[in-house]
Each structure stands twice: as C-alpha cells, then as structure tokens.
Amino acid sequence: MSVLTPARTSGQSARSRDNFSAWANRHRKWLFAAPAMIFVGLLIVFPLAWTLYLSLTDSQGSVRAASDFVGFENYLTVLTDTERFWPAVGRTVSFTLVALVCEVVLGMCIALLLWRPFRGEKWVRVAILLPLVATPVAVGMMWRLIFDPNIGFANQLLGLVGIPPQPWLSGQDSALPTTIFMDVWQWTPMVVLILLAGLTSLSEEPDEAARMDGANAFQRFFFVTLPLMMPTVIVAILLRGIDALKTFDILYATKGKGGGSFHEVETLNVYAYGLSFDYNQYGLSSAVLILFFMIIIGSMWLLTMRKKAVSK
Amino acid sequence: MTLMTESQTSAGQRRGTARRRKPLRSSGYKVFRVIALVAVVLFLIAPLFWMLLASFKTNVDIYDAGKSFLFTPTAENYANVLQRNNYFVFIFNSFWVAFVSTALSLVLGVPAAYAMSRFTMHRSALVVLMARVIPGVSLLVPWYYVFSNLKMVGGFEVLILSHMFVALPLIVYIMMSYFDSLPVELEESAQVDGLTPIGAFRHITLPLSVAGMATAGILAFIFSWNNFMFALVLSGSKTKTLPVAIFDFVSYASIDWGGLMAAATVVTIPIMIIALFTQKYIVSGLTAGATKG
Numbered sequence: 119m120s121v122l123t124p125a126r127t128s129g130q131s132a133r134s135r136d137n138f139s140a141w142a143n144r145h146r147k148w149l150f151a152a153p154a155m156i157f158v159g160l161l162i163v164f165p166l167a168w169t170l171y172l173s174l175t176d177s178q179g180s181v182r183a184a185s186d187f188v189g190f191e192n193y194l195t196v197l198t199d200t201e202r203f204w205p206a207v208g209r210t211v212s213f214t215l216v217a218l219v220c221e222v223v224l225g226m227c228i229a230l231l232l233w234r235p236f237r238g239e240k241w242v243r244v245a246i247l248l249p250l251v252a253t254p255v256a257v258g259m260m261w262r263l264i265f266d267p268n269i270g271f272a273n274q275l276l277g278l279v280g281i282p283p284q285p286w287l288s289g290q291d292s293a294l295p296t297t298i299f300m301d302v303w304q305w306t307p308m309v310v311l312i313l314l315a316g317l318t319s320l321s322e323e324p325d326e327a328a329r330m331d332g333a334n335a336f337q338r339f340f341f342v343t344l345p346l347m348m349p350t351v352i353v354a355i356l357l358r359g360i361d362a363l364k365t366f367d368i369l370y371a372t373k374g375k376g377g378g379s380f381h382e383v384e385t386l387n388v389y390a391y392g393l394s395f396d397y398n399q400y401g402l403s404s405a406v407l408i409l410f411f412m413i414i415i416g417s418m419w420l421l422t423m424r425k426k427a428v429s430k
Numbered sequence: 431m432t433l434m435t436e437s438q439t440s441a442g443q444r445r446g447t448a449r450r451r452k453p454l455r456s457s458g459y460k461v462f463r464v465i466a467l468v469a470v471v472l473f474l475i476a477p478l479f480w481m482l483l484a485s486f487k488t489n490v491d492i493y494d495a496g497k498s499f500l501f502t503p504t505a506e507n508y509a510n511v512l513q514r515n516n517y518f519v520f521i522f523n524s525f526w527v528a529f530v531s532t533a534l535s536l537v538l539g540v541p542a543a544y545a546m547s548r549f550t551m552h553r554s555a556l557v558v559l560m561a562r563v564i565p566g567v568s569l570l571v572p573w574y575y576v577f578s579n580l581k582m583v584g585g586f587e588v589l590i591l592s593h594m595f596v597a598l599p600l601i602v603y604i605m606m607s608y609f610d611s612l613p614v615e616l617e618e619s620a621q622v623d624g625l626t627p628i629g630a631f632r633h634i635t636l637p638l639s640v641a642g643m644a645t646a647g648i649l650a651f652i653f654s655w656n657n658f659m660f661a662l663v664l665s666g667s668k669t670k671t672l673p674v675a676i677f678d679f680v681s682y683a684s685i686d687w688g689g690l691m692a693a694a695t696v697v698t699i700p701i702m703i704i705a706l707f708t709q710k711y712i713v714s715g716l717t718a719g720a721t722k723g
Contacts, residue, residue: 143628146545146627146628147548147549147551148545149541149545150545151541151542151551151554153538153542154541154542155558158557158558158598161561161569164572165568165573166568168571169569172571181575228470231463231467232467236467242467242470242471245470245471246474247706248478248702248705249474249478250705250712251652251701251702251704251712252702253655253673253694253701254656254658255656255658255673256481256673256676256698259679259690259691260477260480263480269687271480271498274498312716312717312720350720364565370659370677390567391659404571407565407567411568414563
C-alpha cells in the first residue's frame with residue numbers, strides 16, 4: 119500500500135505528516151468506527167450496568183439517597199405482582215401482537231393494491247407518507263378529539279349508521295383496542311413501504327410461470343409471491359415489533375400517568391416510566407426494565423432465527 | 431448478481447409489462463382496486479383533515495355536531511397558541527435540537543457506517559444498533575442522575591446528546607446499507623491512481639453518498655423532531671420541545687380543543703412539508719436494508 123501525498127515538500131514537517139497519514143490510513147477501520155461506538159457505548163453500557171445494579175437494590179425517592187443491596191427481592195416482588203406487572207405484560211403482548219397482525223395483513227393488502235403502476239399513484243403515496251411522519255404526541259391528541267365520547271367525530275359517524283355512541287378511550291375495556299387502532303393507523307404505512315420495496319424487487323418469472331400453468335390470482339399470491347416475500351415480511355415484523363413493544367408516546371399522550379385511572383393501557387414501558395419518574399421507585403422499575411429488555415431481546419432472537427430458516 | 435440485474439431491468443420495464451398485461455385483468459378487479467385505494471386514502475387522510483378543521487373552529491363550534499364541516503373559520507386558536515403560549519420558542523427549540531443532533535450524528539455516523547460496511551464489522555454494528563432496541567426508560571434514570579449532577583439537565587447539550595442517541599443508530603443503519611450497495615471498485619481504482627484509502631473515501635465515496643446522507647439526515651431530523659420521552663424528562667422550561675409543549679397543554683383542568691388542535695397542527699405541518707418535498711429519500715431510508723436476503 120503506497121502512500122503518496124500530493125504535496126511533496128521535503129523536510130521534517132512533511133515527513134511527520136506523511137507518517138501521520140500513513141498511520142491514519144493503516145488504522146482507518148477503528149479511527150472511523152471508534153467515535154460512534156464510544157459515544158453509543160458510553161450512553162448505553164454504563165446506564166445499562168447501572169440499571170442492573172439498581173435492580174438489586176431498594177433504591178427509591180432519589181437515586182442519590184442511600185440504598186441497600188437486596189439481591190433478587192425486587193425481581194421476586196415484580197414477578198409475583200399480579201396487580202400491575204403481569205397485567206402490564208399481558209397488555210404489552212396483546213398490544214404488540216394485535217397491532218402487528220393488523221398492520222402486516224392490512225399492509226400486505228395495500229402493498230398489493232399499489233404494486234402495479236396506476237394513474238394517481240403519486241397522491242396515494244403522499245397519503246401513505248403523512249401518518250408515518252406525523253408527531254406521535256400530536257397524533258394522540260388528534261385521536262383524543264376524534265374519539266371523545268361526547269363531541270368526537272367517531273361517535274357522530276357511528277350515529278349515522280345507527281350504532282349507539284361508544285366510550286372509546288374512556289372505557290375500561292375499549293381503551294386498549296382504541297390505542298391499537300391508533301397504532302395501526304400510524305404505522306401500517308411503514309409496513310406498506312417495506313413490503314412494497316420487497317414486491318418491486320421480486321423477479322417476475324415465478325409469477326409469470328405460475329400464470330402460464332393456469333394458477334389464479336389467489337393461488338399465485340399464496341404459493342408464489344408470499345413464500346418469496348417471507349424474508350421481507352419478517353423484516354417488517356422485526357422493525358415494527360420492536361417499536362410496538364416500546365410504544366409510549368400515544369399511550370402517555372392519550373391516557374396520561376399509569377395508563378389511565380384503571381391502568382387500562384399501562385404497558386411495560388408506561389409502567390416502568392411511571393415507577394421511575396412518577397413514583398421514584400428506582401429499584402423496582404429497574405427490575406421491570408431488565409425483564410422488559412429480556413422480553414424484547416428474546417422475541418427479536420426468535421424472529422431472527424425464523425428469518426434465517428425462511429431465507430434458506 | 432445476474433439475478434439482481436435481471437430484477438432491476440424488469441422493475442425498469444414494469445410500466446411496459448403492466449400495459450401489456452392489462453387485458454388479462456378483469457374490469458371487476460379494476461373497479462374494486464379504485465374503490466379500495468380511495469378507502470385507504472380516506473382512512474389515512476381524514477383524521478388529519480379533521481384535526482386541521484378543528485384547529486380553525488371556535489370551541490363552541492367544536493361542541494356543535496351540526497357544524498362539523500360548515501362553520502366560520504377563525505385563526506384565533508393559532509394566534510393564541512403562537513403568541514400567548516409562546517410556541518415560537520418551542521418551534522425554535524425543536525428545530526435547533528433536531529438540527530444539531532442530526533448534524534453531529536452525521537459526522538460521527540457516516541465514517542463509522544463506512545468502516546462497518548467495508549470491513550464487515552457486524553459485531554460492532556450490533557453495538558450501535560442496540561441503541562434502537564433498548565427501551566429508552568432504562569437509560570433515562572442513569573442519564574438523569576449523571577446530567578443533573580453535572581448541572582446539565584434543562585440545557586440544550588443534554589437534549590442534543592439524548593437525541594443523537596436516536597439519530598445516530600438510524601444514520602449508521604441507513605448509511606451501512608448505502609455503502610454496501612456502492613461498488614468498492616471505484617475506491618480501488620482511485621487508490622491505484624495514487625489516493626490514500628482515506629483520500630479515496632473523502633474524494634470519491636463521500637461525494638457519491640450525498641443522496642444517502644440526505645436520506646439518513648432527513649429521517650434522523652424527523653425522528654428527533656418527533657421524539658417525546660427524552661425531552662419529557664431532560665428538557666427544562668427554556669429548552670422545552672414541541673411534543674412536550676403539546677403534552678403540557680392538556681395537563682390543565684379543561685381541554686381547549688381548538689388550541690390543542692392548532693398546537694398539534696403546528697408541530698406536524700413543518701415535518702409534513704419536509705416529508706412532501708423529500709418523499710423519495712424518506713421512502714428509500716425507511717426501507718433501507720429491508721429487502722436484503
């Protein structure tokens with residue numbers, strides 16, 4: 119690897135510059151990668167280690183206050199807590215699963231609709247982009263007005279077809295499904311974009327061959343297109359799933375602290391946030407977070423394994 | 431490789447093949463498709479339109495079902511929000527935090543993504559991408575402790591740092607898949623012509639990556655602008671960003687719906703305008719790496 123600098127002035131300074139340049143070029147791999155990795159490392163590794171430590175103490179009130187080492191007591195408390203923790207796990211899982219299923223099925227349908235070019239394509243694409251970039255907190259406020267039981271447009275619309283008004287966000291049983299609906303509205307477009315990118319990169323031949331063999335549209339989709347799309351579908355599930363598990367903004371914006379007065383929409387993330395910043399129970403919240411983190415890593419690992427299996 | 435070029439050309443000729451195929455499709459499907467597309471567009475746009483309408487209504491009109499669509503528009507809500515509640519400050523804060531954190535993340539992230547792509551540093555990339563997976567709350571308690579000891583909570587620095595945490599992984603992720611698709615041969619021939627490896631990166635690769643950096647930068651800006659949780663904990667009265675300002679809007683007793691919708695419109699409109707003009711970049715950024723096998 120020869121090092122040629124354009125300016126070939128003789129002398130000490132030029133040589134040391136050459137030396138530095140040669141050194142920089144030799145070590146460019148880490149020279150380039152290190153700053154970003156150190157930045158992220160400092161901001162992750164240290165806080166994560168601290169969270170792990172806090173989860174083993176009875177820290178509360180203020181992180182500065184003295185705390186005692188209590189071993190796995192927090193984990194025991196959390197894992198036997200059927201009032202807040204397990205319902206929160208249930209809500210997190212059902213929120214994520216229902217939202218994901220709706221988003222992937224709807225997203226696939228919309229992506230198929232958009233697959234072949236048509237007139238006005240540009241406008242549909244704009245419509246798809248808008249919910250995606252809208253600020254989640256603002257979106258939460260927008261749905262709060264639309265789903266308001268007394269003045270909301272949702273109940274007006276139901277009134278037109280003769281359905282009695284629904285409590286939506288203020289109902290104990292309907293709050294979580296309503297927030298899932300909001301998530302589906304905002305994030306289905308994301309799934310559409312990913313699946314559409316997958317569809318357009320598919321080769322046409324398999325589809326063509328199936329058509330020649332007389333397969334109808336449904337057969338071609340389920341036996342040709344869908345299997346070929348599986349890796350992309352799993353990527354979409356992976357990307358969306360991570361964010362869905364961690365949903366916070368719309369839940370906190372629509373129901374506030376503790377996921378509403380009956381904790382209707384309290385997912386793990388909302389629960390942990392509340393424990394940390396509304397109740398200052400740092401030891402307990404750290405235990406919840408570590409468990410939450412394990413759930414996220416676990417489901418990601420499962421999906422990655424699945425992806426490797428279908429890619430083969 | 432052959433397969434890829436094939437699929438690319440077929441994508442290029444898609445318009446042609448589709449036209450040739452049209453007679454095969456029944457007219458029933460065509461009608462169904464138009465209706466379905468209209469329904470999709472309505473479903474996605476109507477709520478936003480409703481928010482926009484309400485932001486121009488007085489609170490009396492919002493409570494009147496008969497005035498859903500026919501009402502005398504008023505700009506009073508906007509005047510209220512922008513002047514009385516001083517939203518210009520929050521707009522500036524949001525913009526400044528998003529802009530600086532995006533710029534700094536590009537400076538750190540682009541070379542890192544380059545190294546990770548060219549030297550296939552998968553494990554190092556995983557470290558950076560962990561930042562996308564980890565729940566933000568688990569970082570906030572230690573951050574809050576450290577930064578409040580350093581007397582930094584409520585300042586711009588800590589907000590920018592926390593938003594870089596959102597922007598950087600995104601930029602690394604997008605730029606890595608961009609560099610993966612950029613042929614190494616260009617750099618190699620530049621090195622044969624006498625450039626150092628770093629010189630080749632600076633004079634050949636970087637100029638070719640402007641589109642990728644625009645993609646990554648725009649998306650990072652949007653994600654930072656929209657971020658709520660970090661600012662909720664780490665911002666002070668002087669550095670409050672728009673999402674937090676909107677959230678605070680409802681913590682008072684009764685909700686001023688008109689004002690709230692005006693505030694929600696104020697926060698979403700700038701980002702939507704950016705999105706409309708940079709549509710192509712946003713789509714390629716969001717789908718980056720999604721179709722790799």
